[in-house]
Amino acid sequence: MSTYHLQTVFRPRSVAVIGGSPRDRSAGRAVIRNLRAGGFAGQIGWVSPRYAEIDGMRTVKKLKDLPWIPDLVVITVPATLLPQVVSQAAELGVAAAIILTSGLGKGPGSLAAQVEAAARPKGMRVLGPHCLGVIAPHARLNASIAAHTPQAGDLALISESSAIAAALVEWGVARSVGFSAVVSLGDALDVDFGDLLDYFASDYRTRAILLYVDQISDARKFMSAARAAARAKPVVVVKSGRKPRGNGELVSTHSQSLADSDAVYGAAFNRAGLLRVNALDELFTAAETLGRLGTFPGRRLAILSNGGGVGRLAVDQLQALGGSLAELSPATVAQLDKALPQGWSRDNPVDIVVDADGGRYASAIEALLSDDANDAVLVINVPTAFTSSAEAAQALTTTLGQRSRQLRDKPVFAVWLGNDDRATVTLNTARVPTYPTEAEAVRGFQHLVRYREAQAALMETPPSLPADFVVDVPAARALVEAALANDQQWLDPVATHKLLQAYGIPSLEVMVARDPHEAMDLAQPLLEQGMSVAVKIFSPDIPHKSEVDGVRLNLGSLRAVQAAATAILQRARELRPQARIEGVLVQPSLTRPKARELIAGIADDPVFGPVVVFGRGGTAVEVIDDKTLALPPLDLRLAHEVIGRTRVSRILKAYGDVPAADERAVAMVLVKLAQLAADIPEIRTLDLNPLLADRNGVIALDARVAITPVKRLHKGRGHPRFAIFPYPTEWERTIDLSDGGKAFIRPVRPEDDGLFRAFFARVTDDDLRLRFFQSVKHFSHEFIARLTQLDYARSIALVAIDPKTGEMLGAVRLHADADYNRGEYGILIRSDLKGHGIGWKLMQIMIEYAGWLGLNMVEGQVLRENSTMLAMCQSLGFKVKADPDDSTIMNVTLPVGGVKS
Template sequence: MTIRNLEYLFKPRSIAVIGRGKKASGSDVTVQFNLIEGGFKGPVMPINPDQQSVSGVLAYRDIASLPVTPELAILTTSLDEAPTLISELGARGTRAVLLLSREVLQDHRGTKTALLSPDLLRKHSDDGEALKHKILEAAKPYLLRVMGPDHLGYAVPSTHLNASLSCTRPLAGHIALLCQSAAVMRSVIDWATSRDIGFSHVISVGMRWDVDFGDLIDYLLRDSNTRAILMYMENTHNRRKFVSAARAAGRIKPLIVLKPRDFRAGPIEDAVYDAVFQRAGILRVNNIEQLFSAAETLATAKPVYSNRLTLLSNSYSLALLTSDTLLRHGGRLAEISAATREQLARDCRPDYPIENPVDLGDMAGPEEYGKALDLLLQEPGADGVLVIHAPASVDRAMDSARAVIERAKNRRLIMSCWVGESSVEPARDLFRAAHIPTYEAPGEAVEAFMRLAQYRRNQELLIETPPSIPEGFTPDIETARRIIQIALTAGRRRLNAYEASQVLSAYEIRTVPLQFASTPEAASEIALELREPVALKILSPDITNKSEVGGVAFGLNNPLEVLVAAAGMLEQVHQLAPDAVIDGFAVQPMQSRHNAYELMIGVRTGRRFGPVIFFGQGGTEAEVIDDVAYALPPLNMQLARDLMSRTRLYRQLSAHRGRPVDLDAITLTLIKVSQMVIDLAEVIEMDINPIWVRSDNLLALDANILIETSTAPATQRLAISPYPKELERRYELPDGRAFLMRPILPEDEPELRDLVRRIPSEDVRMRFFQPMRELPHEMAARLTQLDYEREMAFIVTTPDSLPGKSRIWGVVRCNADPDMEKAEYSILVDRNMTGLGLGPMLMRYIIDYAKSRGIKELYGEVLRENESMLRLNRALHFRVSATPDDPGVLHVSLLLN
């Protein structure tokens, strides 16, 4: 990921527009006109050897003849010319290029067709891959950034930069828009302009050969003029960069995405995108109106903490319809206390029973709305109040709106819906001026409220502290890999039931004991030894669903029944699947399903985001029931529990109803499957179905594992960097005491907060530059829930103890910029451990880590009175210098690599 030189794309001081041809029309003319008409303050220099001037501006013959070095160059020439031009521009000092290529091809009949940038690459046999490589190689020596290829461009209204071919100039505002479709971007600009909605940036991302969604999100995250980021996206190239950037931005600014569902890719792929958006804290919407409505709502509305809404209206019918919409969208009507209901009845509508929705009657005016709000806003059980006003016989819409606005200073969310057309528009203007979300229809308001609730839930997941793992597990990774490699060497892509059972056992997932039999006679002998009813299953790498071909038999009571069933099974399988290779049989003792729930857990590999983990209703009818949810690995206890909560099955498991279950056992199984994904690159698909779970145990009855050869590390295919276990180090002191230095985990939050509580307040001030008795949850979550792709923290803790139960003695961290050029470090060590060398040990380790990541400089800010830290810095050869802005703070830096 990198934002290097992106400022030259969006804040250039000089621009060159390079085109060809004698006609006074085309992309170069349009973009030149838009740049000038948009009011760009710097020089705009056309380069066109075929024209004397472009849009009234003197044209230059070539790059060398330019009087000023262009920081940004816009190429409207053929893409085939781009590598040469980029080399010349880079040598001249240009740092950014926008490819706005449009070509005209003539077929054998003389018909001319205008090809836009994605289409024109079809004339290349490799879809332009070789050309892309040439362009990026030409840009690389100069660190020159390439935007596109594209056929619309971008605009930055706040700086009067309109480097686009759009005929409509976007208005200035604080919303950034990233669009993968130029047609959608044109439509959005027109839609927004007609509604007076402005933008900080409007960017058509094009084909993303260099600058992609991840880079742009990282850049906009740091742009003070951008308050929210909206995206229209159909796919993304670099999964890890996108997720990493989105997770970083999602903690600070609202990210809202409109992604159409690609039915050609199937429902699983779309469910994977939903899992990605949720993990990154992104809010997904379904149309352009919702895109901007969500941005406006998130920018103006007070936060909500759940999905409980109070409805206040002068029309019972409208309120009833609204409550129906709320329930259908998964929301809840807030509970109103009996005391408040009685007071509402006395003050607002005597002798009328008050419930939620609160019906004030069609004669209600500002007095009734005001009194009702005063009471409802004090109710602890509501996350917000939606105030609905319908035209009535005595219409006092403006006065009622003012009564609502007077209560807007309350900390609770107030939303308004004044139903009607032009007659109520002045009231809506009052709400907008007061920054109160207002909607034309109650259904829109409900949808906006539910988006607020979902956004809040996504944000909570980003900072929620997972509980510690209830028990440790040590997978036998080598055994699992050996089983998989034997199958791959034999040319098989699917493990048989016996092998799959061994892999699950290697990860301590309890399975039914299974014995292998090569013939019906061998299966009969095993049944004789077991002396109990057995299940018989065909073993074949070519058969996915054994039941469909008669490959399963249950409740066989004696060896003779097993012999007959096995012989009949072979005959039936040969008829229904004649090409299937039969390895033999699996013989298992029968299990009782008494009081057990049936579920399934598994893995799918998506096209864009790599492996995902699923959980849902199991059994033979799982596909028909279709109760399944997906999540990105790696998982912790909290993320695993959240995955479960997105299914209908979870409500059954949580409710008990006389059949309690061990939810922690299911959660831990999900974590074990997550670890399999991290460890075993060859596993691309897995179904553990069914799994029986009771109050006292969890049992996997069957598993289907699909494998393929892989040369890349397993972690490389993940969209989110997993916990880097390879960075753990164990240290022993001469006195025999041992310590473990390892990367920090989300589960470590309680112990990190305990470290801050028990060390002297002066040490805390030295670390955080402010007095602090307690580390707030939000800050502690941010310090422990790392994206290991761009930040790292190591702790010194007790070895052989579980996360969340390990006392922390010291912590050091470094946060790198998106370009991985510089990283800022910080360190905190328990004073009770001074003299053991923990501080120098942590500092040397973070220095070695930064070097291994290619970071060029490690730096920090140290208070002048922090003499011990300054002594350590000097001992490690840091350069110490004063900071001009604060004489009490010193800047320390160490050049690496």
Template sequence: MSPGGEDGSAERIASDLSAGVYGLAAFLPPRRVAVIGASERPGSVGRAVLENLSSSSASVFPVNPRHSQVLDMPCHASVTEISPPPDLAIIATPALTVPGIIEECAEIGVKAALILSAGFKETGPAGKLLEDRMIATARAKGLRILGPNCLGLMLPHAHCNASFAAKMALPGSIAFLSQSGAVGTAILDWSLREKIGFSAFFSLGSMADVDWGDVLFFLADDPRTRSIILYMESIGDPASFLSAARAIGSQKPVVVLKVGRTKAAARAALSHTGSLAGSDEAIEAAFRRVGVIRAQTVEELFSLAEALGGNARPSGPRLSILTNAGGAGVLATDALLLSGGELAPLSGETLEELDRILPPSWSRNNPVDIIGDADADRYRKAAEVLKKEPQSDGMLVLLCPQAMTEPTRTAELLCEAVKDYGKPVLAAWMGGEAVEGGTALFHQARIPCFSYPEAPARAFALIWQHRRNLELLYETPRLLVDPETLGTAAARCEEILRRAEREERVLLDEWESKEILRAFGIPVVATCLAESEEEAVARARSLGFPVAVKLRSHKLPHKSDVGGVRLGIENEAALIAAYRQIRDAAVAAAGADAFLGVTVQEMAAKKGIELILGSAADAQLGPLLVFGAGGIFVDLLEDRATGLPPLNTTSARRMIERTRIARALRGMRGIPPSDEKILEEILIRFSSLVLSLPRIREIDVNPLLAAGDGAVTALDARMVLFPQSTPPEALPRPAIRPYPVEQIETTRLRDGTFLRLRPIRGEDEPQLVEFHRGLSEESVFYRYFQHLKLEQRVAHERLARICMADYNIETVLVAEVLPPHPEAGRIVAVGRLSKLHGFSGAEFALVVSDRWQRKGIGRMLLERLTSIGRREGLEWIIGRILPDNEPMKRICLELGYRVRFNAELGENEAILSLRMLGDGGKADHKEER
């Protein structure tokens, strides 16, 4: 959205930014609400909303031209009669009337609308036209829309129920987001029964405007929200969701139940929301890439929600299980181990203490079975021993009602015993009415309690896996492939693609496909073209027998299916026979023009493992990478991992590790181990190929041979292009923005030193540590507005998140010294341009190493960030400067920023309207007090 009015003035930008009017502030919670379609009719949506809002502190204004009064409140004929205008308009009228109502709301300055009505894009083309019309109006005026076709929203802590749900959610720490209103009401009923509270409850419906990303970014800053669960039918805008999930996931776990895994379910989701569900493999890869926890069933979503509502999160995979029934312990153990958790070992000291307090027949192992006659005091004593076990990361307590069992008293003593544990505690109290009292006590103590043993064990393991995944996501990668060196590879491939387009074909043959692989530095087996028997013989002589001979065809992509592959050809006679057999088979299968000759290749003489490397285009998430076991049995083995580009060494290694064939790559049965770094490098180069050549729809490199001597070679390859008629804007866009090589610039300082201004990389963390060592206390204070110790600034968790920037939402430039300077490779300045979600602007910040100050680097960085912001389509840029930071203020004024003092914050704001600036020029600079 676009604050600043028509003129985009600095004053208006600063005012609107401070008020947050273009984010979700008007929804959360609203102060003045218009209910359009208000009604007294029992069972109507308009009446339900009015009744639900009655308990909130907001002023409520019914709107319905057919009534002068509704539920004893004055009723307005139109929203335009309400002055001052409401913050939020809730619309519950037929779809045909909604675009006109949105126009009225926009005209009087309403900033948020919640559309409960159905009948838009989910109904077909006519409904989509209605939706497009209202969204165009809303975007032009800066009005945000939640819905349509939604249940509404609840903010329990603020006593705000802006929905037509029958009941209000309890306050809690879990935020719930759902596309389906019906699923939302079902989860609401469950939460009330289980006494689970929510910090926020959003029904997003068709997500015509406000989407997952908008709400997740809001919840990131909500102190009442500790975790988030989603019921998702469509991912919507993939880049928005993935950026938001990545930004929030390290602090607040995000759990998603994504439906539409089968084709039939995906079609049902399309008819419900009007949005594509996306292929499940692509969705899985996307969730994994940003650290989202995926629930498989509604029951598991509930289990994870309950577990996340507890007081602590596991710091490791080891769980202690305390039970009065061996069978229940076995069930929990199976669920734990199958989900990636571990049983905590019991130390000698723990065993001795348990021996002193438990009957001789106790299990003497984990699970700790304290026997069926265990009373409440035995449970308490055992729990007090287990909570001291240093090798355990959490505790699960199971109870099966038996003759001597005291479910309520046991729960009471356990709550007291573990209150200072500091690690997660979960419980499963099995049974009916007999355990209800104990279950209630656990809920009051914020100890998640379940009805069966498997659910808490699996939830513990999945939450630990989430934490571990985040650690791996932010592991510092190695720089194996410099992205700048791959920039010229695409240009070398363009002629191959143009030739295919001139010939009006979408299939590249094996030789063309290998040439493209070769251009990106992926090793291929020596391959020659031959269009006659004589040429084939000559090529084989030059390569040396034995050779492989393969069909070259633009019509038959799968050579083996038509007998187009002959291996181990030992002599010229066998070669000529193979040539003729391949030619005759191709002609018989698809006509004379299907045979263009053969390729003659070296035979791979080394033993090795056959792999597959491929890519395909997903309708929603763009390019999808595939790695796994290859060869002719690839479809039978079904051993593959999927991932989203771009890759670095960490994400490439994790793709490899997720396959079963990875164990063989470490060496087995006479085959020495493969070189892990070479495989990672090939995956990274392949990822760059896929991103650099978006006109390629599919790639199959099969087999990719990993030999025991470390060599990895592509033996066969094929590529399929998008039809020539596909416009550039219709080509799939990557869900994760790749390294922006177009932002790299080389510049020269006044003293002749060359610098490269380039986007930051994950591999820059060690250099950034050195950079922070060169900052004085004054430079640190000017940048961060507080004194931060060196160990705080260089903590891995912090630097990893800076270095692994999300290029979709921020630009982080480093200034790197170039040869022949003796400090070549050193980072001497860092500048950041962070987009402000919900706005069309961004905030800048920069810092220059003390020894490199007063050389013009700060000005260069800000000028470059400003230029990038303009190209990114930003409308304004803001920066915050301490009043005594005169050098930074001077740079801003020189570059056309308006500098104004914000008395409330006690700091200067430097603001540049890029709309007023225009193309290439500078605005008049001005300082205001």
């Protein structure tokens, strides 16, 4: 239901509390006290059957006894009464309920299920149960059991844990950090992370969103909402429940073993553009930073201190976190030489000497703020007998207040050691983010750097896929379907080799020998060609061949092959007497002395579905644990980013007499694996280990593929197991144009940057103004990225392409609202191609897509002067009405059920 009725949760006109007593520990009484103390201006009602008056406030016995219907109810009654109370509220038309009560249970027949059944048909939103409540300081609403009300600010906190939410409220009160809202989800019977991310992403009072996550229940909804929110504002997350391993169901491949739950969550957060921190204290640090600073284009930090040792510790911390220490420009050094006494450091960190007064601080701060060689400044004060911390704080804030407009966006961080209340008040009043230690300040700086880089990555254009990226999906699917029909859980080695061939992933040819004599027969042609031979155990019950000493390499004679096969079979039967031994595998031994051993594969997560795994390969892959994960689908940019997050990426570069490996070929394997997971959801886990990489490309020496009938993770359209809606191939088609020509229609891809730029060059200024409602002279990278990098779960952009020239002819776009109720469209056709029927065809396909997505309404805004578009809308069945707020605009709407063919 997403944002439906959430406005009444955070900005209700009236609130009723159901439950409560005069007891000191009464939850209902605590909520009423907070509502009254917070200054809520709307109506407040109290339902308490046993007491006519509490704390001087009259109560009523039943909700229907109130002379008005509340927007929001806060329920604190015992669990057994909840279904009845919720049913009564829903029947009255209450829009939303906050349930503080715990102990409702889960599953069919539970009290939780009864509450959901009572609320959902009436459209009543439920927050909780077992939650802290809601605080919305801008609305002067504290409908919670928190001890205090934080001041109004621009941080929204969403926490699964009531205790964490309460702790952050107390932290905010103590540090004068304000919140736009504080909300705890509790058991998240209805309102969840996805709903609240959607709400706060569009809330103008919220500049950054903080998340405390225990677990995600609806991964696709969360990822769609998180990606949308992260494009709009910073989202910081801390996740509890780290586990070394733990997907449990399938651990018989190296890839699955590497994909522990916490690593998968990390991959999901990274893919969504969220800033993940590791602990609550870091969440506090990030909140301090994001609450008071904007992002900035750089990563070079200048450090200023009156204590050389503390400054050097800050440098150590910066380097440990991978940060960049700024150089001082010659002009800045000269300026500081004039302002500072002899003995100052003349380098970064800038040590202005232990007896620095306010004037010396001001001069040094001004010089660093004006220096283009740094991107941010950290100011440290160490209290001494010679100086006043309060004076130094005043010098800092005064200098910041006097800086010019062009320098105003450069962030400044402060560390004031000691406990000087006057200094703290001065810095807090000026909204300078202040930290207790230099380590926390540097972490805060790095949080902003990482967030900015994540945002830049979201807007990058991936390199184009090569023209020979062709896969044979029917052949691959036939292999998997045949195996499933035989009740196989693993593809046999021959089928696995053919599967990889269908996706252009190089792998060694493999042959199956039932006994040592057959192994000799298969090896003979290879030996006659001068190759050496590898013999490996073949058993569906032995996933890791090395565990039974089941691999022999570089065999150069038939006698060696026979001896190896005999020994391997005997050893396997001794160590695994219950295993099904089907023979041995015979392959050519491949010798690439300067190749790197990698692992690439697909793992399966019970929450997020398929995950692509990459890292250092070999027999000790789990011990080395050099891996990174990514949620599919992937493009080449994302694949290169995955590779770059591993230690093994360093030795893919050239070193010594070893030439660089073909990193693009490695990246292509990851892209192909992601496509394989998209095309064949029956593949549950896949191992390429080792995957050898050198200057000549890549080749998989060993591969295993586990298969199972599809178990759907996600409701609705799209891939049944992907957390991210994949590229909708099913909407590719060829259409006939009115002039007898044809056009190929397909969804927009992230790599279409160049296609759009060439298209816009052939659209007139007037047509651009009619489409974007303003003159567009410059198409920035960010502008194009927002058109080409889509969340297909919510948006679709379809381009029409000339199949002969590859040129873009036009495009139509549809963006669904968070509730999947309405979708807003936009369309633009190349100016020299009007009248060819392209726009009409694109509009028809867009409307068809809206119905496929389940929307109820398609709507748009058209300039009144755009008579051609208005006429086409009317022909398609749209209703056209003047915009009540702007006489130059016409609003067009079409119920999807009333589409004209």
